[in-house]
Amino acid sequence: MKIIGTGSYYPEYILTNKRLEELVETSDEWIKERTGIQERRISQGEGSSVLAINAAKNALDNAKIQPEELDMIILSTITPECYVPNMACLVQNAIGAYNALCIEMNAACTGFVYALHTANLYLESGMVKKALVIGVERLSEMIDYTDRTTCVLFGDGAGAVIVDNSSSSCYAAKLGSDSRKMKALYCKHPSLVNYMSKDNCQRDYLYMDGQEIFKFVLRIIPRNIKELLEQTNVDVSEIKYFVLHQANKRILEAVAKKLNVPEEKFPMNLDKYGNTSSASVPVLLHEMNEKNMLAKGDKIVLSAFGGGLTWGTIIIEW
Numbered sequence: 014m015k016i017i018g019t020g021s022y023y024p025e026y027i028l029t030n031k032r033l034e035e036l037v038e039t040s041d042e043w044i045k046e047r048t049g050i051q052e053r054r055i056s057q058g059e060g061s062s063v064l065a066i067n068a069a070k071n072a073l074d075n076a077k078i079q080p081e082e083l084d085m086i087i088l089s090t091i092t093p094e095c096y097v098p099n100m101a102c103l104v105q106n107a108i109g110a111y112n113a114l115c116i117e118m119n120a121a122c123t124g125f126v127y128a129l130h131t132a133n134l135y136l137e138s139g140m141v142k143k144a145l146v147i148g149v150e151r152l153s154e155m156i157d158y159t160d161r162t163t164c165v166l167f168g169d170g171a172g173a174v175i176v177d178n179s180s181s182s183c184y185a186a187k188l189g190s191d192s193r194k195m196k197a198l199y200c201k202h203p204s205l206v207n208y209m210s211k212d213n214c215q216r217d218y219l220y221m222d223g224q225e226i227f228k229f230v231l232r233i234i235p236r237n238i239k240e241l242l243e244q245t246n247v248d249v250s251e252i253k254y255f256v257l258h259q260a261n262k263r264i265l266e267a268v269a270k271k272l273n274v275p276e277e278k279f280p281m282n283l284d285k286y287g288n289t290s291s292a293s294v295p296v297l298l299h300e301m302n303e304k305n306m307l308a309k310g311d312k313i314v315l316s317a318f319g320g321g322l323t324w325g326t327i328i329i330e331w
């Protein structure tokens with residue numbers, strides 16, 4: 014598998030820490046110090062499909078291919094716009110990629126890594142030659158903007174990559190899930206009401222036990238990365254960049270320390286976008302691509318963690 018194009022898209026509206034100070038009892042200083050986040054983008058009416066379609070178009074332009082060349086669209090999200098059809102079908106329709114099979118999946122913030130690995134399995138099977146992989150979230154719809162423990166963290170956005178079956182000397186993945194702590198990050202579907210029900214169930218907002226997630230990440234992610242490197246006989250020093258899910262600056266610094274890797278190898282853009290769940294890894298990858306930070310043959314680790322609880326790491330060669 015090779016990544017042949019990248020793209021991203023963000024809504025225009027910028028929600029700053031200063032604005033959040035007016036909504037909840039918090040401070041710019043607290044948010045920056047504890048998370049590294051300065052601002053995040055929030056959709057003002059654009060549905061998650063709009064974000065995904067724009068990121069997809071951006072990736073197609075970047076890869077210089079036509080939509081008809083795609084055999085597969087796989088999209089990960091926890092904020093789909095409809096029950097039916099799936100969001101990958103909405104993207105297909107908008108870009109005219111009618112030769113592609115369309116799949117939507119949910120593995121929370123790990124979703125993009127799961128989706129990319131699934132695309133690779135289809136490529137390896139020979140069934141697919143080119144795939145569009147999208148991570149998109151409109152998390153603002155599940156956030157309670159009176160809850161300071163979550164509203165300062167999350168933002169909306171979409172990232173996409175196009176992959177093909179041209180060979181690469183390095184590809185490996187290690188994914189996992191452990192539902193025993195699933196309540197540490199939890200949000201019920203908006204409504205359980207149906208025609209027959211008497212109760213009018215209230216909608217839920219996202220609940221997060223931040224410290225539990227923090228501990229889980231530091232227990233699982235460095236080990237997951239180390240085991241994958243060992244399994245593939247790649248030394249940690251051979252990795253050019255560790256592109257991690259952008260949840261918290263302190264998490265990334267702690268993972269770097271545990272792996273004994275300089276922090277400069279952990280690029281970050283969470284100051285501008287906050288935690289955009291499954292969009293964060295492809296968006297950062299696109300930013301790095303745009304800045305020409307990646308050269309042919311570079312080995313890169315993509316790693317993410319989130320609700321489920323789920324996690325996953327992929328090593329790719331650029």
Ligand code: ACO
Pocket residue numbers: 038039040043044047048121122161162165198221222223224226227260261264288290318319320
């Ligand atoms: N502003 C000011 N004070 C706050 C805020 C806020 N926004 N939020 C919490 N506090 C207070 C708490 O109430 C607490 O006060 P107390 O000491 O009087 O009880 C104090 O700050 C410290 O709270 P902690 O929860 O201990 O703060 P911590 O340093 O753990 O930081 C944070 C919280 C940022 C949420 C951190 O735990 C974290 O990042 N965890 C990981 C979260 C994560 O990665 N989630 C996403 C993974 S899955 C996904 O991406 C969907």
